[in-house]
Amino acid sequence: MKKPQLAIALAFGAVTATAAAGDVEDQIRFRQSAYSFLGWNTAKIKAQASDHPDTFNKDEVIAAANAIAGVANAGVFEKLYGPGTDKGTGWKPSRLKPEFFEKQDEAKEINATFIKEANELQKVAAGGDPAAIKAQFGKLAAACKSCHDLIRIRQ
Template identity: 40%
Template sequence: MKSVIVTLLGGAVLAASLSAVAQVAPEDQIKFRKAGYSYMSWNMGKIKAQVIDGAVEYNQQQVLAAATTIDAIANSGMGALYGPGTEQNVGNQTTRANPELFNNFPDVAELSGNLNQATANLVAAAQADDQGQIRAAFGQVGQACKACHDKYRMD
């Protein structure tokens, strides 16, 4: 039942976000989605350095801020940035999105829903200030990202 709800929610988010596509040129859609994913990656790196690697001293507020940022981006309607014409390079913007992504929006919506759930779990773990939970939730986010990358990201 939970996976059905996640799929339906992901589909609703994707459908709502696609309605905003007409407002953003394809070249800008690619640029904005790349920026969003880069910012998510940077924040994942902050958590990794503090909780996984221990390369930086743990600071609960910094980890919570990073987790909240990742969750906000994941739930920001990024699906709107996969509009027509963005399955290929446009202008000076290159994309690594596999064109198959654009033919499989129901699967993408499910993967997106899984990411949204994983990022929510990461925020909850950071709020609880439990490094064990943060590590587990961080792994869930990584797996959710990887699931989409493995199917729909070109090298």
């Protein structure tokens, strides 16, 4: 594990360990915060690798990929989806489908794929090839979408 990824994983790991012992609202808030952070970093990569390749900045893409891998490996899935977290509010109402709790095997498989693709994106980003980054980012995005489709309420 690279140093930036390790630092992020340790920070989110400490937060998720604390949150796991917390109440439903804490779990939802921490989960929502982690996903907002992921969204911010995926948007940075998408903007540079797909939408506006003329703005490509290797260092920014590497930093974003490190952040994504760090969160992916921090245990958000294992610690922040406790019973009742489909009904709470957090920072805003939870968009977790109640059937999530009935689809644990499928959700765990998707999470494993997400972690694999996030780790691979980190490796590819370090190489700095915009085309390779774009291709691997597509695989990560597909993993995200499959989870959203399975367990996230669309608004």
